[in-house]
Amino acid sequence: MSTVSLRPSTSARRGSKVLGRLRRSPHFMVGATLAVLVTLAALLAPLLSPADPYYQDYAAVLKAPGTPGHLLGTDAFGRDQLSRMLFGARISLTVGITSVLLGLLVGVSLGLLAGYFRRLDRPIMMVNDVLIAFPGILLAISIVAALGTSLINVIVAVAVFSVPTFARITRGAVLAVREADYVSSALAVGAGHGRILGRTILPNILSPLIVYASLRLATSILTAATLSFLGLGAQPPSPEWGAMINQARTYLYSAPYLSIEPGVAIFVTVLAFNLLGDSLRDALDPRSQ
Amino acid sequence: MLTYSLRRLLEAIPVLLGVTVLTFLILHLAPGDPAELIGGPTATAQEIASIRQRLNLDRPLYVQYGTFLWDLVHGDLGESLQRRESVRSMLAVRLPNTAVLALTSMLVTLIGIPLGVMAATRPNSLTDLALMNVSLLGVSIPNFWLGILLIIWFAVDLGWFPVAGYHHPFLSADGLKSLILPAVTLGTGGMALVARLTRSGMLDVLGQDYIRTARAKGLPERAVLFRHALRNTMIPVITVLGLNFGALLGGAVVTESVFAINGVGRLAVDSILARDYAVVQGSVVLIATTFVLVNLLVDLSYALLNPTIRYA
Numbered sequence: 050m051s052t053v054s055l056r057p058s059t060s061a062r063r064g065s066k067v068l069g070r071l072r073r074s075p076h077f078m079v080g081a082t083l084a085v086l087v088t089l090a091a092l093l094a095p096l097l098s099p100a101d102p103y104y105q106d107y108a109a110v111l112k113a114p115g116t117p118g119h120l121l122g123t124d125a126f127g128r129d130q131l132s133r134m135l136f137g138a139r140i141s142l143t144v145g146i147t148s149v150l151l152g153l154l155v156g157v158s159l160g161l162l163a164g165y166f167r168r169l170d171r172p173i174m175m176v177n178d179v180l181i182a183f184p185g186i187l188l189a190i191s192i193v194a195a196l197g198t199s200l201i202n203v204i205v206a207v208a209v210f211s212v213p214t215f216a217r218i219t220r221g222a223v224l225a226v227r228e229a230d231y232v233s234s235a236l237a238v239g240a241g242h243g244r245i246l247g248r249t250i251l252p253n254i255l256s257p258l259i260v261y262a263s264l265r266l267a268t269s270i271l272t273a274a275t276l277s278f279l280g281l282g283a284q285p286p287s288p289e290w291g292a293m294i295n296q297a298r299t300y301l302y303s304a305p306y307l308s309i310e311p312g313v314a315i316f317v318t319v320l321a322f323n324l325l326g327d328s329l330r331d332a333l334d335p336r337s338q
Numbered sequence: 339m340l341t342y343s344l345r346r347l348l349e350a351i352p353v354l355l356g357v358t359v360l361t362f363l364i365l366h367l368a369p370g371d372p373a374e375l376i377g378g379p380t381a382t383a384q385e386i387a388s389i390r391q392r393l394n395l396d397r398p399l400y401v402q403y404g405t406f407l408w409d410l411v412h413g414d415l416g417e418s419l420q421r422r423e424s425v426r427s428m429l430a431v432r433l434p435n436t437a438v439l440a441l442t443s444m445l446v447t448l449i450g451i452p453l454g455v456m457a458a459t460r461p462n463s464l465t466d467l468a469l470m471n472v473s474l475l476g477v478s479i480p481n482f483w484l485g486i487l488l489i490i491w492f493a494v495d496l497g498w499f500p501v502a503g504y505h506h507p508f509l510s511a512d513g514l515k516s517l518i519l520p521a522v523t524l525g526t527g528g529m530a531l532v533a534r535l536t537r538s539g540m541l542d543v544l545g546q547d548y549i550r551t552a553r554a555k556g557l558p559e560r561a562v563l564f565r566h567a568l569r570n571t572m573i574p575v576i577t578v579l580g581l582n583f584g585a586l587l588g589g590a591v592v593t594e595s596v597f598a599i600n601g602v603g604r605l606a607v608d609s610i611l612a613r614d615y616a617v618v619q620g621s622v623v624l625i626a627t628t629f630v631l632v633n634l635l636v637d638l639s640y641a642l643l644n645p646t647i648r649y650a
Contacts, residue, residue: 179356185588
């Protein structure tokens with residue numbers, strides 16, 4: 050009983066300690082600011098964009114950045130680069146967040162089952178080991194190869210790419226708490242396996258999952274942009290950042306800004322979520338610094 | 339050590355089999371009929387049926403997998419559906435290019451070790467802060483974009499390096515010049531990661547009692563750092579280097595496309611776009627198998643460095 054009554058105040062104290070550490074972390078402040086800016090750009094894209102991202106103005110082809118009315122210049126079809134970049138933020142964040150949530154859902158479920166039910170551990174982890182044996186983005190590429198090139202398939206591919214790592218982290222965390230007193234107590238009072246997994250174990254292993262989800266968001270955005278850059282994801286005329294860089298390759302000599310600008314956007318977004326993930330990890334586990 | 343090595347070797351077999359099953363299934367359960375694809379839009383039903391028969395596509399899936407595995411074990415990766423060329427010979431031509439790129443990038447990655455040591459020996463100094471912040475940028479930069487930036491600056495603007503492609507032989511001035519930009523592009527992410535890991539590992543080890551003892555008995559600082567501290571830091575670093583080799587192989591797919599290098603990765607991407615499944619299958623199996631084997635070697639070297647692993 051005493052453990053139960055102590056838990057809220059202990060976790061509240063821990064929460065305020067974590068918040069304090071985060072507030073003192075310059076990495077967190079920079080990461081959070083950048084992430085908020087990118088999210089605002091995505092949400093307010095229709096209001097902030099000076100033009101329709103798909104509108105082709107053949108009187109204003111390949112205008113350099115700083116041209117009146119086109120702050121970041123125009124592409125080979127006379128489309129406003131700033132407008133395309135703002136709408137590109139929507140695509141990147143949507144793909145990143147959706148694929149991480151999908152990967153979390155499947156990966157965490159598999160990890161919980163593998164860690165909790167000994168009989169399921171070996172088969173699940175064997176499949177997991179096979180998925181992890183695909184290096185880098187090769188698994189995502191293979192899935193897109195099978196499903197065909199489209200943004201939806203990129204989300205599926207990037208989610209599958211995340212599943213094995215989420216499963217492994219969850220399983221490790223479950224194994225660490227499986228024998229804990231509060232799990233045995235829950236079993237003793239007759240709680241079902243589903244309730245123990247969902248209500249008792251899951252809340253106690255959230256910290257590593259939150260940290261990893263944040264880092265994975267960065268990787269997912271990067272992977273999706275890479276697939277589109279290779280021509281396997283979003284297709285023209287979509288203003289997806291990776292696809293924009295791919296189309297701009299023809300103009301490396303005459304209009305290098307077309308490659309540089311969307312790259313800066315990807316870089317800043319990925320950096321933001323990497324900084325958030327790093328500082329969250331440091332705040333939740335100060336020994337890892 | 340022998341028992342441990344054999345056990346790890348045996349454990350790698352189901353993973354390798356799994357890789358072949360997964361690659362086979364991903365591509366065979368994909369929507370679309372490869373026979374119709376090969377026959378083209380003008381093929382008659384009879385022609386499509388004969389193609390299906392020739393490629394065993396009319397047999398049950400497990401028979402097709404059995405044939406695929408049997409051929410694979412005998413070094414036969416099938417025939418390109420588009421180019422009518424053996425996949426094995428297509429890969430054999432491109433493999434040296436990818437191997438050279440991956441190995442050169444690994445050298446770039448290794449630069450992270452001295453950088454990490456430098457940062458750890460001056461913790462919280464300006465050098466440390468600068469190195470660690472730059473390494474954070476290095477982890478976040480999309481490598482295809484880094485490649486394009488390097489091309490814009492060093493090939494287009496300054497003209498120091500070729501814009502694309504490899505020059506053979508590699509061990510010539512032109513060959514080395516053509517390798518530098520792709521290797522830096524591919525190795526930067528790993529270098530940043532290794533620098534961060536070496537720094538945190540070194541900081542951990544430098545606080546240990548045996549380092550204090552080494553200093554107390556008057557050993558020169560260089561010997562303390564390199565003979566005592568770095569050697570103990572290397573165990574996790576080597577593991578990450580092995581895992582990073584996988585990222586290098588995956589990243590090679592992208593880097594080869596950026597620099598128009600005729601390698602296995604670029605072949606895989608081109609084949610996906612051309613829906614040439616036999617080539618995709620061959621490339622993926624080759625890259626994934628190499629990765630599994632490299633990880634096996636890393637595990638074995640890990641056991642050599644840390645005896646407690648062998649007896650665990």
